[in-house]
Amino acid sequence: MAMKTLWALIVGLSGLLLVGASQPPTSLDPGAVASPEGYPVRNDLLVRSCGACHQMDEEGRMSRISFLRKTPEGWQASLQRMVALQGVRLDPATAANIVRYLSNEQGLAPEELRPVHFEVERRRVGMEYPDDNTLETCGACHSMGMAMTQRRSPEEWELLAATHQGYYPRVDGQRFRRGGARPGEFPVERALEHLKEAYPLATREWAEWSANRGPARIEGDWILEGWEVGRGAVFGRVEITPVAGSADEFTTRIRYHYPEDGETLVREGRVILYTGFQWRGRSTEVGGEGAASRMQAEGTRGELREVMFVERDWGEIHGRWFTGAHDEFGLDVRLRRAGSAPVVAGVFPESLRSGSAPTELRIFGAGLPVDLRPQDVELGQGVEVEAVVASHPDSLRLRVRVSGEAPVGARDLRLRGQVVPRALVVYDRVDYLVLEPFAGLARIGGIVMPKQYQPFEAIAWHSGLDGRRGTDDDVRIGRVAVTWDLVEYPVTFEDDDARFVGTIDARGLFTPGADGLNPERAGDRNNMGDVWVRARHRPEGEGGRVLEARTHLVVSAPLYMHWDNWMLEPEVTP
Template identity: 50%
Template sequence: MGQIDAGRGLVLQRGHFSSRFRAVVAMPIARSQFILALLLLAAWLPRTAAGQDAGEAPAGIPVENPTVIEACGICHATDDPRILSRISYRRTTPEGWQRTIRRMVTLNDMALDADEAREIVRYLSNDLGLAPEEARAGAFEVERRAIEFAYEADLDTEDTCRACHSMGRILNQRRTKEEWELVVAMHRGYYPFADRQGFLEDGMVGREAPAADETPRRRHPMNRAIDHLAEVFPLHTSAWAAWSANVRPPQLAGTWAVSGHHPGRGPVFGQMTVTAVAGADAEFTTEASLVYPQSGESVTHAGRAIVYTGYQWRGSSDVAIEDTAWRQVMFVERDWNEISGRWFRGVGDEIGLDVTLTRSDAGAAPVVAGVHPRALRLSAEGEVQIHGANLPAPLAPADVDFGAGVEVTEVVSAAPGLATVRVAVSAGAAVGARDLRVGRGRAARALVVHDRVDRIEVEPSRGMARVGGVVAAKQYQQFHAVAWHDGPDSEAGTGDDLNLGVLEPTWSLEEYSATYGDEDLRYVGAVDQTGLFTPAVDGPNPERNGNRNNIGDVWVVASFTPDGRDTPLRGRALLVVTVPVYMQFDSWEVGR
């Protein structure tokens, strides 16, 4: 252990706890305080020091960037100037590195200007990032999707970690075993209640009775989680070895056909032009023109993006008629011909659209992005919009093929990005999804032929909103309704069901009977006819029994009467309206 100098502070260097551990306490410290500090530090460290696997520790990843070494090496120095403690033994997403830097600035008084912080995040994301195969499982975390997720590989580990945060944050990390131990120690030091929530045997997370031969160390959920995470999410993997040797700035400049779905507004199509920023690697400006065929509305996004690690698109865009920027998180495929992900905004990132971009440079083959409407009934006649890029012009009815039983009788209009055709569906056409061919372009399962609507479903099936408007901002919840045909087996929820597309139903709220006389329906908020729920204001409500907040549970109900039915179909979803997030350490707004 290092020398103790009462006048200069304590230096622990290459001590008992770790071959890489170094801490500097820049304050005088008495002997009794020193002993107390050691006891507290020992309490923070995982209870596994004596039980670590024997053998040489995994090698760290060298850091070559001078800015990272200068900014981070002061506290994270080791005997090798290119190996930084903690940093060289971890890989994660751009968001993960950004979160770490924010914590260093907030808690450790790290001094960085904006340009230095951006350079550090970019270098660490590129050179200590994730391979595409590693990043897909946790994509929902960085795309800010509120989904119901179960980590089937180890439910005990999930219970231990998700007591405080999404399991997606774990899926996006790769560490050595010692690093997994240290991150648990960090949680126990900064957030001591974690022991009670899930880390220790007598915490809130229940578990089966320990086996007769189970060691004392393995009794604690945190130690079983460390063992699992070190095995499944190690620092060094074959996927990262292959990708890090192959990564390069992607060449994405050009024109891209856009297709997607915007809950509450239906399908969306359009075109995005991507332009490389001169003198910068993997930086782009973007101009996107989008149209919503359900309403006929058009919007334009102007933005800028950086692609990290060769495939992780992170961008933002502005819409002239809106006062909030959209964030873009997308995944660039290896062939550089497709990009997909989510664009979102809102205090909880709750307003968003799923998008897919397909390369469609001039002179390339036609791209068929999708059609509107998505479904046609037997014996129906009507117009169908075909959205895409490089569509043939002029266009003849024979160039458009929906398959047997669906005849294209007329081409109403034709342009490279949009063609409108009139079709007739025969009474004897086969029910099912049809591929669409337009010239040399093809879209799989683009149109559905059906004979009835069996049910409607409201998505998401469970939603959450947060009251606000006084102390905190409101968090909204968007719902949409989807029509379904039960397929050849006439059973709902099986693999042959046919998605008939989104509807424009009548929306309403109904009481969810959880507590007698709570009257949540009167106080929680309202849903409009696009399916958007707006919560009431935060804070005590003097008009409510007990001066309670405007929180509660309600049903969100969609009602729709299809052709051929006398009575409406109904679908519903549970909505929980809860309190604001009053305190969030790593808020996305910090530092903006």
């Protein structure tokens, strides 16, 4: 406690001195902008825990706190920072209560969070931001999603910039006050103008959502469909049960199946629904059939974190489940409510080759007819359902034959009057491969800092009717089996990155090398570098032809600055 208090004092004093020494422009003066906005605080625990520093005015607004809106992750990060830097002591129950209150009363509306939901999902995306100056000013150190998931009063945006200058004094020379578009203009000033306009505290979306928000009615049975890079499609069921005495807590029981490798997993979990639509949960594997999953094999002990978005009509929930310890591993998940009518979640395989031998096609869903006949299923011209091999309310097994003259392209599935558009595709050849993701990033580690892995998968494509690769009529065939290896990405003479950066296994999972100096490498260099990831595929029945695809992989330094503040003591983490 004494060390934390001393550290907070040192940071606070040095921040004040450095801000004063750098002479920031007048617009960064916290007192220069007054705001009539703000939300009264009506939570006794919050007032008692934070009121010593955050003063309350006559309208019940607390300084700083009342002039912000954030996601649950944003509010938790604020509490973690207070604990780490200001010596605040909070027991887990109090911290959880404060995060829940602030997320519900000063959160984001669905329309505000939807464009940037990737940030809380910990999803790596390539995005374009409309303001280049703000992207360069803020995005040089962290994702723009950190700014986009906040709403602040004008004064609070100014104070945020001042906080950066206090905690990270070099930021002025690195970006804030360097490289302005016009003489005498600093990038941070233009960025603040943009942030105030783009992400104000008071919005129509939040006002409308606050007036309409109520307990979400999500209990019941749901159909699960998803995708995991490296393993493909996943289908299953989720049972959601309310926790007695709580309007926003639920338990879950999940059973899902990977049709490609045959593994079935069962999970049990618990969920808090923040702001009426923000699903935050954790689930643990309680049983499985077949080999251990990749995520479990990487040391996660079967626990997954769940970040999802509940749609307004309570009919669909979508998002991402990831491991937490290594958030590069995860599933994209979509839940749809199961009702009395049959619902098709998807099919496997997702493509059928024309002229091939009879193939088993599996249909996954809920309430599927168990008395199905071959004539009840239609898949378009050239695709014949020869037999119903097995039927269950959650899955059907069909034997289908595709003629050699079947047209190439997407096919609708018609099942006793229900139509599933573009449920699968028919193809006659594989024209090219695409590796996903389109570029990879891994980080060395394992000694001082954790490793960051990078999974890949190969997707086969048909060039479509025009026969040209990369045009709009191309047909996605789906995942195919490939052989993987690493190829040198030459940057310097006698470049040898491919020997040291790491290894890629038969599943397409890249494991980086260890952090620190490597005495086996010239100059005792570390194991960083960049390489080509190469995949080779030999299409069946195409005379031994081999297709090849590559993607660029950067193996970088460990992530020393972790914005989740993972070094906090467990007993004070909400």
